[in-house]
Amino acid sequence: MSGTETNNHQRVRLYATGSCEGFDKLRESLASHPEIELVGSSVDVAGGAAALAGGHLDAVLHATRATALPADELSAIRGYTQAPVLIVASSGSSGLLEQALDAGVADVLLLPQLVENVVFAIRKATHSGRRHAEAGGGRHGKIVTVFSPKGGTGKTVTATNLATAAAKFEGRKALLLDLDLQFGDAAIMMGVEPDKTIYDLVVAPGELDSEKLAGYITKHPCGLSVLPAPLRPEDAELVTEAKLGRLLEVARESFDIIVVDTSPFFHGPMLATLDRTDELLLLTSLDVPTIKNVRLSLQTLELLSFPSDRVKLVLNRANSKVGMQKKEVEAALEMAVSYEVPSDRAVPLAVNRGNPAVLADGKTEFSRSVRELAKTLVTAQAAAKERKKFLAALARS
Ligand SMILES: Nc1ncnc2c1ncn2[C@@H]1O[C@H](COP(=O)(O)OP(=O)(O)OP(=O)(O)O)[C@@H](O)[C@H]1O
Ligand SMILES: [Mg+2]
Numbered sequence: 001m002s003g004t005e006t007n008n009h010q011r012v013r014l015y016a017t018g019s020c021e022g023f024d025k026l027r028e029s030l031a032s033h034p035e036i037e038l039v040g041s042s043v044d045v046a047g048g049a050a051a052l053a054g055g056h057l058d059a060v061l062h063a064t065r066a067t068a069l070p071a072d073e074l075s076a077i078r079g080y081t082q083a084p085v086l087i088v089a090s091s092g093s094s095g096l097l098e099q100a101l102d103a104g105v106a107d108v109l110l111l112p113q114l115v116e117n118v119v120f121a122i123r124k125a126t127h128s129g130r131r132h133a134e135a136g137g138g139r140h141g142k143i144v145t146v147f148s149p150k151g152g153t154g155k156t157v158t159a160t161n162l163a164t165a166a167a168k169f170e171g172r173k174a175l176l177l178d179l180d181l182q183f184g185d186a187a188i189m190m191g192v193e194p195d196k197t198i199y200d201l202v203v204a205p206g207e208l209d210s211e212k213l214a215g216y217i218t219k220h221p222c223g224l225s226v227l228p229a230p231l232r233p234e235d236a237e238l239v240t241e242a243k244l245g246r247l248l249e250v251a252r253e254s255f256d257i258i259v260v261d262t263s264p265f266f267h268g269p270m271l272a273t274l275d276r277t278d279e280l281l282l283l284t285s286l287d288v289p290t291i292k293n294v295r296l297s298l299q300t301l302e303l304l305s306f307p308s309d310r311v312k313l314v315l316n317r318a319n320s321k322v323g324m325q326k327k328e329v330e331a332a333l334e335m336a337v338s339y340e341v342p343s344d345r346a347v348p349l350a351v352n353r354g355n356p357a358v359l360a361d362g363k364t365e366f367s368r369s370v371r372e373l374a375k376t377l378v379t380a381q382a383a384a385k386e387r388k389k390f391l392a393a394l395a396r397s
Contacts, residue, residue, distance in 0.1 A: 012122055015051055015083075016041035018063035018073060021090035022111040029115040030061075036119060045076040052080035058126045059106070061118075063088040069099040074171035075223035082173075082254075084125040088118075102379060103171040104256065141175075141255040143248060143276050144377055147262045148283035149293035154316040155283055156180070157347055157357075158370070159261035160189045162281075164356040165374035167224035172256040172378055175217070175225045179244075179273060180263040181236035184229025187218065191354025192226055194218040199230035202243040210254040213247070222359060225255070241272040248276045257378060266300055274304065279377065280311045284333070286324040291332050298333065311335075314373075317343035319365075339376075341369050 014036050016027050031038040039055050042048035045062075052060065060083050064070040070087070077085055084106035089096065091110070100108045106125035109118060146159040163176035178186035178198070187194050201208070201216040217225040230236055251258045260273055274280070280301075284294045294313075301311060313333065315326060318340035326337055344366035350357035358367045 011035055011037040012058045012119075012126055013037050013039050013056060014059050014061060014122060015039050015048060015055060015057050016061045016063070017043070017045050017048055017052075017077065018070070018088075019043045020063040020065045020088060020111065023063040023088060023090075026088065026111065026113070026115065026118060030118065033115060033119055036122070045073050045080075049080060052077060055081075057081055057083040059083050059122050060085045061088055061122070062086070065090070067091060067096060069096060069103055069105075069171065071103070071169055071171040072223075074103060074105070075167050075173075078171065078173045079219065079223050079225075086121060086125055141173075141252040141258050142278045142377065143252065143258045143260065143273070144279045144281060145260040145262060145273055145277040146281045146283065147264075147270075147297070148290070149264050149297045150285075150287075150290045151264050153264075153283045153285055153290060154341070155264075156185055156189055156261050157351065158281065158283060158314065158316065158341065159259050160186055161356050161358045161367075161370045162374050162377075163257075163259035164190070164220070164222055164224055165358050165371045166257050166259070166378055167220075168222040168359065169362075169371055170374055170378045173225075173254070174223075175227060175251055175255040175258045177227050177247075177251065177258055177260045178229040179239075179260050179269055181229050181239055181269060182233040182263065184261065184263075186261045187226055187228035188354060189351055190220050190224070190226055190356060192218050192220055192228075194226070194228040197228045197230050198239055198247070199232075199235040201227070201247070202239050208243075208246050208250050210250055213250050213254060222356075239269055241268045244269050244272045245276070248273065252276075266297075266304075271304070274301075274306055277306075278310065280306070281314045281339075282311055283314050283316050284329060284337075285316050286318070286320055286322050286326075286329065288324075291329055295333055298335070312338040314339045314341060316341045319343055339369070339373050341373075342366055 027041055030036045040051045060077055062085055086107045087100055087105050088109050097108045107121045109121055146155050148155050163174050166172045167174040176186055178184035196216045217227055220226060262270055284290055313335050315337045319342040330336055342365045344364050346361055346364045347357050347366055350360045358370050
């Protein structure tokens with residue numbers, strides 16, 4: 001093999017998206033840099049879809065004129081490739097770096113920069129990505145299960161909006177998994193018409209892996225991936241615990257966050273999900289029968305030895321004037337409410353239009369509280385990842 005070929009092989013396959021002052025010049029310098037193979041560039045992320053998805057890229061360089069995190073572009077890029085993303089900006093707010101690192105961006109570079117510095121940062125990003133994969137880690141997405149023992153409490157509304165917020169506003173690679181297997185309506189609330197569902201996935205022959213999973217996912221324009229429930233209720237029983245267990249493990253490798261919508265029962269698939277759940281959002285409302293059943297659920301979870309620190313109580317329609325207050329709910333359940341979601345007319349309107357309320361109007365109280373919840377969930381995850389990295393480094397030293 002000739003020396004040139006070996007060198008070629010070691011060049012970093014890079015794709016450039018976006019634009020900012022000085023980016024054209026930087027791109028030109030990178031295109032002629034011996035260590036970089038600039039596969040292509042596109043100002044518009046969608047314009048680079050083919051190369052981003054199929055280009056076997058080592059890194060993506062995204063330029064932005066915004067001073068805040070370009071979450072939309074980031075989630076669009078993430079929808080195509082898992083390659084590390086570096087952000088280039090000509091001016092940045094002090095929050096940009098922090099937000100970007102929280103969102104899993106490999107590095108942020110403020111122009112002007114010497115091209116050598118940029119190449120160094122790109123190399124560093126590809127190396128840490130590789131080490132990560134070699135450590136057998138890859139991703140380890142967080143599984144957030146939304147449950148309530150009562151119908152109509154708002155599980156699907158919460159799950160769909162939360163997953164949407166994680167994808168659209170936090171720039172995460174997010175999956176919405178509908179495990180309300182008989183009567184799931186996550187897809188209809190998202191306004192997507194799926195070609196394939198979880199049923200098609202579990203009956204397909206062969207071993208499940210990330211690539212295969214990707215083939216059964218329906219994409220929402222906001223960047224969210226959706227794996228809908230079976231179209232016919234009788235197909236639900238084919239989604240066995242074993243299949244579901246494997247599906248969740250594989251989903252963890254490909255997504256940052258997996259939001260699971262459920263039915264109001266503790267059946268086999270639910271137990272398999274609980275086994276792998278990092279955070280259980282237990283929904284309640286200001287309603288006596290619901291509270292009674294939530295109390296019973298807490299007892300069941302204890303019997304199942306589900307770790308109590310993973311259960312977070314969510315009070316939906318928290319502002320409803322129904323002669324009951326949050327503190328009465330907390331007293332009855334002997335547990336504090338972690339999150340409150342207000343009742344909002346925008347929600348049923350959004351449901352009937354098949355457009356998540358957080359997308360329809362970001363300024364409502366409902367949107368604000370769900371976005372806050374999404375942020376808390378993904379930030380806690382980022383902090384846990386950092387801790388793990390730190391401990392691993394400590395163990396190596
Ligand atoms: N915070 C809210 N504000 C206003 N309306 C709400 C809110 N949460 C839920 N709703 C309304 O309640 C209806 C039922 O909610 P949702 O379908 O999410 O419940 P669910 O717990 O998933 O029910 P099921 O167990 O039947 O699947 C929704 O159509 C929505 O219009
Ligand atoms: Mg539902």
